Amino acid sequence: MMFHEMNEKDVEKVLNTNAKLGLTPKEVEKKRKQFGWNELDEGEKQSALLLFISQFKDFMVLVLLGATLVSGFLGEYIDAIAIIAIVLINGFLGYFQERKAEKSLQALKEMSAPQVTVLRDGKWLKIMSREVVVGDILRFSSGDRIGADLRIIQANNLEIEESALTGESIPSVKSTEIITKKDVGLGDMNNMAFMGTMVTRGNGIGIVTGIGMKTAMGEIAHMIQNADVMETPLQRRLEQLGKILIIVALLLTLLVVVVGVVHGHDVYSMFLAGVSLAVAAIPEGLPAIVTVALSLGVQRMIRKNAIVRKLPAVETLGCASVICSDKTGTMTQNKMTVTHIWSGGKSWSVTGTGYNPKGGFYEKENEIKPQSEKSLYQLLTFGLLCNHAELKMREKDFYLDGDPTDGALLVSAMKAGLTRESLLGQFTIEKEFPFDSTRKMMSVVVRDKNNRRFVITKGAPDVLIGLCESILWEGKQVLFHHEYKNETQKTIEMLAGKALRNIAIAFKPIDNQTQILSEEEAEKDLIFIGLQGMIDPPRPEVKQAIQECKEAGIKTVMITGDHVITAKAIAKELGILQSNSKVLDGQALNNMNVEELENIVDDVSVFARVSPEHKLKIVKALQNRGHIVAMTGDGVNDAPAIKSADIGISMGITGTDVAKESSSLILLDDNFATIKAAIKEGRNIYENIRKFIRYLLASNVGEILVMLFAMILYLPLPLVPIQILWVNLVTDGLPAMALGLDQPEDNVMKRKPRHPKEGVFARGLGWKVISRGFLIGIATIIAFITVYHQHPDNLAYAQTIAFATLVLAQLIHVFDCRSERSIFSRNPFGNLFLVGAVLSSIILMVGVIYIPSLQPIFHTVPIIPRDWLLILGMSSIPTFMLAGSLFIRKKE
Numbered sequence: 001m002m003f004h005e006m007n008e009k010d011v012e013k014v015l016n017t018n019a020k021l022g023l024t025p026k027e028v029e030k031k032r033k034q035f036g037w038n039e040l041d042e043g044e045k046q047s048a049l050l051l052f053i054s055q056f057k058d059f060m061v062l063v064l065l066g067a068t069l070v071s072g073f074l075g076e077y078i079d080a081i082a083i084i085a086i087v088l089i090n091g092f093l094g095y096f097q098e099r100k101a102e103k104s105l106q107a108l109k110e111m112s113a114p115q116v117t118v119l120r121d122g123k124w125l126k127i128m129s130r131e132v133v134v135g136d137i138l139r140f141s142s143g144d145r146i147g148a149d150l151r152i153i154q155a156n157n158l159e160i161e162e163s164a165l166t167g168e169s170i171p172s173v174k175s176t177e178i179i180t181k182k183d184v185g186l187g188d189m190n191n192m193a194f195m196g197t198m199v200t201r202g203n204g205i206g207i208v209t210g211i212g213m214k215t216a217m218g219e220i221a222h223m224i225q226n227a228d229v230m231e232t233p234l235q236r237r238l239e240q241l242g243k244i245l246i247i248v249a250l251l252l253t254l255l256v257v258v259v260g261v262v263h264g265h266d267v268y269s270m271f272l273a274g275v276s277l278a279v280a281a282i283p284e285g286l287p288a289i290v291t292v293a294l295s296l297g298v299q300r301m302i303r304k305n306a307i308v309r310k311l312p313a314v315e316t317l318g319c320a321s322v323i324c325s326d327k328t329g330t331m332t333q334n335k336m337t338v339t340h341i342w343s344g345g346k347s348w349s350v351t352g353t354g355y356n357p358k359g360g361f362y363e364k365e366n367e368i369k370p371q372s373e374k375s376l377y378q379l380l381t382f383g384l385l386c387n388h389a390e391l392k393m394r395e396k397d398f399y400l401d402g403d404p405t406d407g408a409l410l411v412s413a414m415k416a417g418l419t420r421e422s423l424l425g426q427f428t429i430e431k432e433f434p435f436d437s438t439r440k441m442m443s444v445v446v447r448d449k450n451n452r453r454f455v456i457t458k459g460a461p462d463v464l465i466g467l468c469e470s471i472l473w474e475g476k477q478v479l480f481h482h483e484y485k486n487e488t489q490k491t492i493e494m495l496a497g498k499a500l501r502n503i504a505i506a507f508k509p510i511d512n513q514t515q516i517l518s519e520e521e522a523e524k525d526l527i528f529i530g531l532q533g534m535i536d537p538p539r540p541e542v543k544q545a546i547q548e549c550k551e552a553g554i555k556t557v558m559i560t561g562d563h564v565i566t567a568k569a570i571a572k573e574l575g576i577l578q579s580n581s582k583v584l585d586g587q588a589l590n591n592m593n594v595e596e597l598e599n600i601v602d603d604v605s606v607f608a609r610v611s612p613e614h615k616l617k618i619v620k621a622l623q624n625r626g627h628i629v630a631m632t633g634d635g636v637n638d639a640p641a642i643k644s645a646d647i648g649i650s651m652g653i654t655g656t657d658v659a660k661e662s663s664s665l666i667l668l669d670d671n672f673a674t675i676k677a678a679i680k681e682g683r684n685i686y687e688n689i690r691k692f693i694r695y696l697l698a699s700n701v702g703e704i705l706v707m708l709f710a711m712i713l714y715l716p717l718p719l720v721p722i723q724i725l726w727v728n729l730v731t732d733g734l735p736a737m738a739l740g741l742d743q744p745e746d747n748v749m750k751r752k753p754r755h756p757k758e759g760v761f762a763r764g765l766g767w768k769v770i771s772r773g774f775l776i777g778i779a780t781i782i783a784f785i786t787v788y789h790q791h792p793d794n795l796a797y798a799q800t801i802a803f804a805t806l807v808l809a810q811l812i813h814v815f816d817c818r819s820e821r822s823i824f825s826r827n828p829f830g831n832l833f834l835v836g837a838v839l840s841s842i843i844l845m846v847g848v849i850y851i852p853s854l855q856p857i858f859h860t861v862p863i864i865p866r867d868w869l870l871i872l873g874m875s876s877i878p879t880f881m882l883a884g885s886l887f888i889r890k891k892e
Contacts, residue, residue: 003151003209004179004189011151011207017135019153019207022119031133038132038148038211040221066246116140116147134208140193141203149215150193150206152176157202157434159403160193162186163328165216166561170336170404170501171200175438185586185611186216187561201403201435219613220640241693241760252704256711263714293692293740297685304677305668307652313664315689316647318682319628320554321753323675324618324641326633327560327570329651331672332536336404338412339537340500342491343375343530344473350412353537355391355398357414370416375472377416379530382456382505384413385423386444405503408534409458433519439463443522445510453510455522461492461504461531468506468528477527491531499569500533535566543574545673550575552679553752557622559607559615559633567608581605589614597621615641628753632667632675634659649675676749683751684744692736694765695817699732699810701773702780702878706806709781716795718784718802720859726848731807731841735814738837742818743830763820772813775878780806783874787867800849800860801867807845808875811838816879823879 003011012019016027023031056065116129119137129147132138138150146160152174159171166172166187175190186194193206195215212218261267294315298308308314328334335354340347341361348368352359360367361376370377389402389410400407410420427446430453435442441459448454457464465488471480478484495502506526516522546556558576560567564585571577582600586609589597594617601621607614615631619641622629631638631645639662642648650663651670660666667674703724710718719727754762761769784802791797815838816823818831829835849860863871 004184004192006151007178008151008153008176008207011153011209015135015207015209017137017207019137019205021122022137023133023135024121027135028120028133031135035134035211035214037130039130040218041213116144132208132211134211136208137205138208139203139205140199142199142201144199146193146195146197146199148195148208149210151209152191152193152204152206154205155202156204157436158199158204159201161198161200162194163334163561165194165197173440174202174204183587183590185561185609187609244761252708256708259711263711293685293688293737296740297681301665301678301681304681305671305674306678307666307668308664309666310664313647314678314682315686316628316682317630317649317665317675317678318680318684318686319753320630320647320679320682322555322557322622322627323549323630323632324557324559324615324622324645325672326638327558327562327567328536329634329670330632331542331558331574332538332570334536335400336408336501336534337537338408338532338534340495340498340533341376341379341412341530342495342533343373343379344471344475345487346373346375346474347491348373348376350415352411352415353540355400355407355411357391357398357411359415361416374475375529378472379505379532380413380416380418381423382507382529383409383458383503383532384418384420385427385429385446386442386456386458386505387420390420405501405534409503409532412532431516433522435459436519439519439523441519441523443519445516445522451512453512453514454507455510455516455526456505456507457523457526458503458505461488461502464504464506464526465489465528467523468526470526471528472530480528488528488531495531495533496565497569498533498535499563499566500535503532503534505529505532535569538570538574539672541671541673545676546575548676548749549679552749554679555605557605557607557618559610559618561610562608564606564608567606571606577605583608585609586611586614589617592617594620594624598624601625616644619645626755626757630675632672634670638662649678680744680749683748684742685740686754687744687748688740688742690760690765691742691817692739693760694768695736695739695810695814696732697769698772698776698813698817699727701769702776702806702809703727705774705777706780706784706802709777710784713781713785715781715785715788718781718799719806720799722858723799723803723860726858727803727807727810730844731810734837734841735811735834738831738834739814739817741831741833745819745826772816772878775881776806776809776813779809779874779877783870786870794861796859796861797863800863801871803860804845804849804863804868805871805875807841808871809878811841812875812879814838 003014006014008019017023115126116132117139118125118127118132119139124139132148136148138147140146152158153176155174155176158174160174161171166185172187172190174193177191179189179191181188186192192209193204195210195217210216210218213222257267297314301308301314325331333354337353338350340349342348346363349362350359351362361370362368370380387406387409389400389406391398391407391410391414392401393399400410402410426449429444429446431445433441433443439459440463441457443455443457446454446456457467465480465485468480470477471484471488473484492502506528508526510516549556556576558567558571558574564583568577568583571583577583580603582604583606584600584604585607589607589610597617598621601618602625607618610618615633615638619629619631623646628647629645630647630649631641632649632651633639633642634651638650638659642650642659643662647665648663649665649667650659652660652666652668653670665678703719706718710716780802783805784798787801788795788798814834815828818834819825848854848858850862855861
């Protein structure tokens with residue numbers, strides 16, 4: 001039997017404690033030995049050294065380190081130093097990212113109460129929360145953070161805010177009553193209090209039932225420790241690319257050795273030549289350029305109110321196929337707002353959302369002045385008098401000090417021009433009967449300026465109806481007959497069907513001699529005025545963002561701790577819940593394993609009344625179905641699922657530290673619409689990465705083939721090692737980085753997400769790399785042969801021609817890489833950074849050829865003007881020959 005199913009005496013017996021005296025020091029010591037300290041485990045921490053070393057386990061990095069050894073062996077020390085520098089830079093970047101990323105459990109620990117009030121040996125003491133043991137008796141009141149999991153044994157107007165655990169925006173009303181219902185979630189355990197939650201009203205006493213890792217918060221900590229950290233699609237693609245490159249390098253080495261030996265060259269010289277080609281096959285700048293592209297994306301994301309904590313997250317979000325979003329505070333404003341009012345047979349809608357007291361009152365479609373409707377104005381006035389909330393300003397924005405329900409009633413009254421100050425000038429509050437979870441009501445006794453006295457009561461409609469003998473109907477007080485009660489009940493059900501939380505308000509006049517001494521005397525024979533229906537409204541921009549995500553082939557799933565009716569209503573309003581969509585609640589999820597959930601998860605759009613375990617199960621089921629899952633949220637309860645998702649997104653304003661530390665992306669404005677901008681940015685970054693992979697590899701294929709063709713044709717090497725290094729680091733590097741700044745194409749948010757198993761070379765990229773690389777190699781070797789036959793005694797001049805042809809062919813080809821279709825489909829000046837990079841590379845090439853002090857280093861000689869025509873002609877062929885044919889075919 002669970003503690004919420006037991007009475008106070010049974011809990012005392014099971015935990016061997018005394019609710020009136022507490023534990024003795026001996027009992028505390030015994031229990032501490034048995035259960036340990038009240039703190040969360042952090043798990044095993046990886047040392048800084050091991051974390052740094054782990055950055056060099058990536059396959060591509062190992063390939064580069066191998067290239068470093070080969071370069072050093074061949075005496076190409078500049079090449080080796082350049083590769084080591086790139087590897088170290090990437091290693092440090094990864095190290096510092098990970099050092100910041102694993103703070104989730106520390107943030108969880110900070111959510112535990114630093115001090116609690118405990119009963120020991122009949123005396124109330126203040127102790128550190130870590131000293132609490134199972135069986136301790138804790139006392140708590142408004143403003144306190146609960147220090148352990150408790151079975152509540154005394155509750156006075158007690159409400160506890162549990163949104164970080166349950167996702168519910170409204171504080172949970174607590175009681176001491178036994179819960180007999182089976183399979184209840186945390187949000188429905190009204191006789192329990194949980195570590196890390198906050199008391200918002202009243203006070204209480206509870207018996208500690210769980211500490212440390214044996215609490216609801218501890219279960220989340222355990223899930224965070226054991227959550228699988230998913231490898232991102234980009235990391236998988238780069239690993240795939242690294243394996244392909246090393247295989248190509250080995251095959252080329254073997255091919256060159258075999259060809260050279262067959263043609264009569266000695267084995268040793270052919271081996272060295274083959275290894276040189278293998279080094280040329282590895283694009284040393286690729287990891288650095290990928291990091292730079294992602295970093296540039298991060299800077300753009302910051303300008304769009306999103307902070308990226310893990311670089312690959314930007315790219316991963318670009319291929320997300322499902323966004324699992326928490327409702328409260330993410331899709332909604334987390335600000336209870338009155339939207340409908342009913343009184344005496346008439347209904348009004350109220351405009352305006354949140355805590356801004358601007359809005360209007362409408363009867364059907366016609367705006368009315370609340371003062372013109374007596375019962376409406378009276379309902380608003382009494383709702384404000386029976387109220388403790390205050391509206392305050394902070395940085396030009398309104399915020400609430402008080403209960404969210406009171407806040408909604410306060411703001412609706414202020415929209416009618418009423419203020420607490422003006423009412424307290426007309427009414428005097430003589431007595432108050434505070435809200436009680438058993439009565440589900442609050443009452444005040446007031447006197448107006450004409451010396452008339454009233455009792456004003458607000459509370460749950462189903463309870464208040466039974467205490468009213470009259471009702472205001474069409475401006476008149478009439479007996480609350482069956483027909484009026486039926487009509488009122490229908491209205492309550494209608495508003496509840498719209499997911500509105502209803503608050504009823506009633507009153508009764510009393511004479512000056514009547515003494516109201518108890519709630520029973522105050523809350524009987526009342527006159528029912530009406531209802532105010534309120535909801536936590538959706539953010540206005542979220543609906544459009546969800547629609548745009550839908551057009552981009554991305555499904556949005558709402559996951560919330562709220563009730564099914566509320567979740568369905570919000571989901572329908574936002575366009576998440578379609579006619580063929582399913583809704584699952586926590587109880588249904590309890591009865592399913594991950595495999596069973598997988599079978600239906602694609603049809604479900606709303607999950608309601610869920611627990612942290614459920615969220616994790618949902619993410620796993622979607623991932624097992626092949627989806628790339630983005631999980632958004634702001635509470636502690638979201639953290640495990642955020643960490644396990646392909647990309648975790650937390651809220652910057654309302655998000656807990658735990659959620660932020662578990663996430664890859666933080667939304668500074670807590671705006672779901674920012675996710676859409678992030679998706680667009682992520683898609684563009686991936687396309688830009690494909691562009692410069694295409695450019696780098698086509699260029700490297702061209703370099704390899706130039707040298708391979710020369711071997712096969714018994715020619716001297718057309719490029720010396722320093723020239724290959726120069727091309728790899730300068731000509732390849734600058735334009736490739738500029739490609740990372742390319743703007744997205746117009747239809748980027750009209751495409752479906754790419755398949756998570758799509759390789760880097762998908763959509764024809766492999767053919768483009770090979771075909772362009774082949775043509776670059778052919779054009780360069782033709783230019784080399786032409787000049788070499790003209791000047792057989794001047795190898796350096798022919799090598800310089802080959803060097804210039806290769807560089808220009810690559811610089812022209814980079815403009816072709818901007819589009820999936822052809823060089824003619826995009827404006828070449830659409831990326832001015834690329835234009836600048838190409839001009840810079842041309843200037844550097846000219847400097848290497850014509851500056852005398854650089855010529856000995858790079859083995860170049862000046863080129864006569866006439867031969868530049870040959871260079872320009874040959875370097876244009878690779879791009880314009882294929883692009884031109886594709887353009888002509890498209891026109892036909």
